[in-house]
Amino acid sequence: MSKTKQTHVPVLLHEVLDYLAPQAGKSFLDLTAGLGGHAGAVIELTTAPGRTTLIDRDPEAVRVLRKKFVDVEILQSDFRSALEKLARQGKRYDIILADLGVSSLHLDSGLRGFSFLRSGPLDMRLDANQALTAEKIVNTWSETDLADILKGYGEEKKSRAIAKNIVLNRPVHTTSQLADIVAKSYRFRSKIHPATKTFQALRIAVNDELKQLAHSLPLILEVLAPGGRLAVISFHSLEDRLVKNFLAENSGTLDAQLQILTKKPITASASEIVSNPRARSAKLRAAVKIKTRPL
Numbered sequence: 434m435s436k437t438k439q440t441h442v443p444v445l446l447h448e449v450l451d452y453l454a455p456q457a458g459k460s461f462l463d464l465t466a467g468l469g470g471h472a473g474a475v476i477e478l479t480t481a482p483g484r485t486t487l488i489d490r491d492p493e494a495v496r497v498l499r500k501k502f503v504d505v506e507i508l509q510s511d512f513r514s515a516l517e518k519l520a521r522q523g524k525r526y527d528i529i530l531a532d533l534g535v536s537s538l539h540l541d542s543g544l545r546g547f548s549f550l551r552s553g554p555l556d557m558r559l560d561a562n563q564a565l566t567a568e569k570i571v572n573t574w575s576e577t578d579l580a581d582i583l584k585g586y587g588e589e590k591k592s593r594a595i596a597k598n599i600v601l602n603r604p605v606h607t608t609s610q611l612a613d614i615v616a617k618s619y620r621f622r623s624k625i626h627p628a629t630k631t632f633q634a635l636r637i638a639v640n641d642e643l644k645q646l647a648h649s650l651p652l653i654l655e656v657l658a659p660g661g662r663l664a665v666i667s668f669h670s671l672e673d674r675l676v677k678n679f680l681a682e683n684s685g686t687l688d689a690q691l692q693i694l695t696k697k698p699i700t701a702s703a704s705e706i707v708s709n710p711r712a713r714s715a716k717l718r719a720a721v722k723i724k725t726r727p728l
């Protein structure tokens with residue numbers, strides 16, 4: 434149960450609770466527990482910390498979670514590996530949540546290298562034990578490979594110009610150096626900071642975020658109990674497309690395993706966006722696992 438007061442503002446919290454419908458005694462798996470904002474609210478309603486598993490890849494987030502929750506299973510792991518383990522153990526959950534991406538823990542500190550607004554090392558690892566960093570990608574990948582990830586993961590229109598400028602200005606060691614190089618690749622100012630898409634693309638590449646999600650979706654379906662509910666919040670169109678297609682492929686037929694609860698993705702209200710700008714690009718999709726039919 435919760436030991437300390439919550440300070441983190443979780444995105445689309447009311448909507449998540451509506452779709453997950455937590456009730457006393459239900460088991461709960463949070464694949465991206467972060468600072469435990471959503472998890473705390475779900476556990477308050479399931480009142481079943483002993484039937485709860487919280488996962489996060491980031492050791493710092495896990496430290497926060499361990500302080501905040503007792504009697505809860507907390508795993509420091511990427512969710513793909515954790516799901517493989519839980520599936521092997523035959524675990525099943527009534528409620529599963531994935532709130533993808535990064536948290537304020539990553540964006541608020543320059544030291545983690547996720548923010549172009551704060552100077553720091555070009556790191557961007559969610560788990561500091563892994564070898565690949567943004568600095569390694571920026572300084573060792575070919576111009577073509579850099580342009581490909583900027584376009585593929587960042588949908589960056591200036592991918593070729595930025596990749597060229599990065600290669601010309603190597604070595605690049607800090608977030609502010611990289612943000613300057615990207616800004617100089619733009620002749621005109623856009624509504625968003627010019628480095629937004631480059632930083633997003635690098636973060637996705639460093640943490641292999643799309644493969645993590647693609648490989649995990651079938652495992653999520655496996656560990657979701659019959660009648661169980663799933664909610665996924667994504668912040669990137671490529672992630673949302675993976676979720677949307679997976680839900681569509683597993684619903685709508687006589688032998689389908691899922692029933693989709695959100696015809697269209699749920700997005701944040703204008704007032705939530707004002708109080709929490711990160712909610713701007715959030716998309717929530719939810720589904721329920723169909724109970725096994727009698728033969």
Ligand SMILES: C[S@@+](CC[C@H](N)C(=O)[O-])C[C@H]1O[C@@H](n2cnc3c(N)ncnc32)[C@H](O)[C@@H]1O
Pocket residue numbers: 441442443444464465466467468469470471472488489490491494510511512513532533534535536559645
């Ligand atoms: C948006 S935050 C979650 C915030 C959380 N819902 C809350 O209310 O505090 C996403 C979290 O997922 C973690 N994460 C991202 N990708 C992950 C992965 N593949 N496996 C495990 N954790 C991951 C990040 O470290 C981050 O803490």
